[in-house]
Amino acid sequence: MKIKRSDRLVDMTHYLLTHPHTLVSLTHFSKKYDSAKSSISEDLTIIKRAFEDNGFGIVETLPGAAGGVRYIPAVDEKAANHFIEDICRKMDSKERILPGGYVYLSDLLGDPQVLNHVGRMIASQYKEKNVTAVMTVATKGVPIAQAVATYLNVPFVIVRRDSKVTEGSTVSINYVSGSSDRVEKMELSKRSLPSGSRVLIVDDFMKGGGTVNGMKSIIEEFDSEIAGVTVFAEAAYTAKETEDYTSLIRVNEVDMRNRTMSVGPGSYFD
Amino acid sequence: MKIKRSDRLVDMTHYLLTHPHTLVSLTHFSKKYDSAKSSISEDLTIIKRAFEDNGFGIVETLPGAAGGVRYIPAVDEKAANHFIEDICRKMDSKERILPGGYVYLSDLLGDPQVLNHVGRMIASQYKEKNVTAVMTVATKGVPIAQAVATYLNVPFVIVRRDSKVTEGSTVSINYVSGSSDRVEKMELSKRSLPSGSRVLIVDDFMKGGGTVNGMKSIIEEFDSEIAGVTVFAEAAYTAKETEDYTSLIRVNEVDMRNRTMSVGPGSYFD
Known part of the structure; x- marks a missing residue:
């Protein structure tokens, strides 16, 4: 008909x-x-x-x-700016400041409308990088990885600090956690990432960048390439052990004593 | 204009x-x-x-x-049947059978197209239940929760077995894990779920139902109601400690010796 x-x-x-x-x-x-x-x-x-x-x-x-x-x-610049201004406004609340200079983000990262915007913005940024898989670390990075993967229409894989029986055999690496200076372990299910993948690393919050470096090592172990590294928020007040990443927002300062925080657009907008 | x-x-x-x-x-x-x-x-x-x-x-x-x-x-019956037949076909592989009768699902639960179908089917099923939040347990349930929450356009919250500093203060409960008979703990960030919520519980795989019971207790602690319980796959070969749930697929039998598995549509289709 x-x-x-x-x-x-x-x-x-x-x-x-x-x-x-x-x-x-x-x-x-x-x-x-x-x-x-x-x-x-x-x-x-x-x-x-x-x-x-x-x-x-x-x-x-x-x-x-x-x-x-x-x-x-893709997203146009105006819509992206408007969205990030709105997020920065929502971030600007002393209630979000947690012990140790961490920031509470679970409400934003559990809101499908926020995730759709974030996913579309990041997918738009890497649209010409021939990404074949998105990688993140459990648990907080998962919603962002899924949102990005949806707009790029590629699978996403979840690296874990504690592997479960439901993963089958895994490949594990050791990495130095920047914030604690400890050597930690992360693992990825062997069958989850084919060799020769082009992987976009995403995470929710970057402090030192140790976790991202761990994911980079995992990607090497899987004979794959890094297509990019991007985070929702980065702490601009800590030294980074990694380069070549982008962020949607920057937490410029957290003043624990007065419980104030200064937040602005990330390197995505530079 | x-x-x-x-x-x-x-x-x-x-x-x-x-x-x-x-x-x-x-x-x-x-x-x-x-x-x-x-x-x-x-x-x-x-x-x-x-x-x-x-x-x-x-x-x-x-x-x-x-x-x-x-x-x-919503999804029409024909499309839902077609999708589940396809999933059952993909499930029918001895490679998926893991020690202890577990089933490897990470590829399916990391595929945005599969998740979109699953999310739409479950959202369709609970569309008149006035769901105000979706709840799951970290890590494997997260992608399904996010997909369902996207189609219901409500937030999702993640219960954790190990809370992190980035959650702020939490409410924790103890529950009996059906598969191991051990008492375990799960926690949810205090500010993540308002009292009076109507919560849809979702998870990837149900064996005994202990984890779901844990989430039910958490919902009570938050003075909220259960709008429903649904899982992607259920193991039909284990006794359940919970009732009133639905599943998209049933793993009817896992034969570890011959490495065979029998999979069919779940109670969603009953």
Whole structure:
């Protein structure tokens, strides 16, 4: 049954949004809607314009027999700035300051709307890095990793400090935890990451960067490459043992005595 | 500037999909597109039909001054059956069988497409239960909790067996782990769950149900109610200490000697 343009637009919008970074042939849509490829092309012109005007990202069309259409999620600068300003405002609360200069983030990292924004921003930043997997460390990094992986449409893997029987055999490494100067262990299930992966490391909060260095070693053990390192928040007041990372927000200062904190945009915006 | 119907349809589809369970007034759209409410109503009729025909869920319109439109994600039975058949096929592999009758699931629970399906199915099942928060236990339950919370558009909270300094003060309870018969502890950050919440408990794999019982006790400690209990997979070969739960798949039998496993649809489909 032939489907009307208006109905096609709604369904194609849904399809592209739920299949980011996936090449879809025009034949797929043309068969699904029993419509000529020329009509599908016109639909895609409308969708492309609307996606770009509204800041959802890019709709690429690749010509030729092996061609098709691909949706690449992105965020425009204005929306990104607006979102981060809002987060900084929410962060600016003495209630968040925890002993040891840590910051309570669980409410933000348990809010699907916040995670969707964060995921889209980070995925947008690494959209041309050919990322094939996202890696994080349990537990707090998981929601961010999942959100990023959703927009890049690649799997995510979880490194653990204590492996469980449900992981099967693991590869483990030792690393130096920057904040405590202790040697700690982290492990990743052997079968979870194929060799030759291009891995984007994500985490919730970076103090010294020891955990990130541990993940870098794990990636080497799996004969894979690092596509990038990014964190939701970084503590700007501690020395870092790692370079080449980006952050969405910077906690510039935590004054434990007066229970005040200064928060601003991270290196994502530099 | 007045926006054309085709562009409105694309943007409204995106808006509704990314704001499930949220009442949006017609005025919001009418202002955004500089279009008459009657035009917006016609757009919504098209979207409603397309969403329902394609099985994305329900688009409710509420009349009156306080009215508007609300998108309730749902899945049709055929799509749900098809997805679970596919999962059962993927599960049917001797490579997944781990010592102690555990099953390797990390690949499935690290795949955003699988998680989106699982999240939508579970959110669909509990769509009328007035869920205000999703709860799970670290680490493996987190991706499912996040996926469900995204489609219900409510926060999710993570109970931990080992609380971290980044949680602030916690409430802890003791529970009996069914599989080991040991008394264990679980904790939840005090500020993460408001009293009077209606909580949907989700987890990846249920053997005895001890962990779920632990979460039930935590919910009581927070003066909140249980809206439901649901797991991705349940082991049908172990006695349960809990009732009133649903599962998407059942692992009916694990034969360690011959390394075979029998998997079928869970109680979701009963």
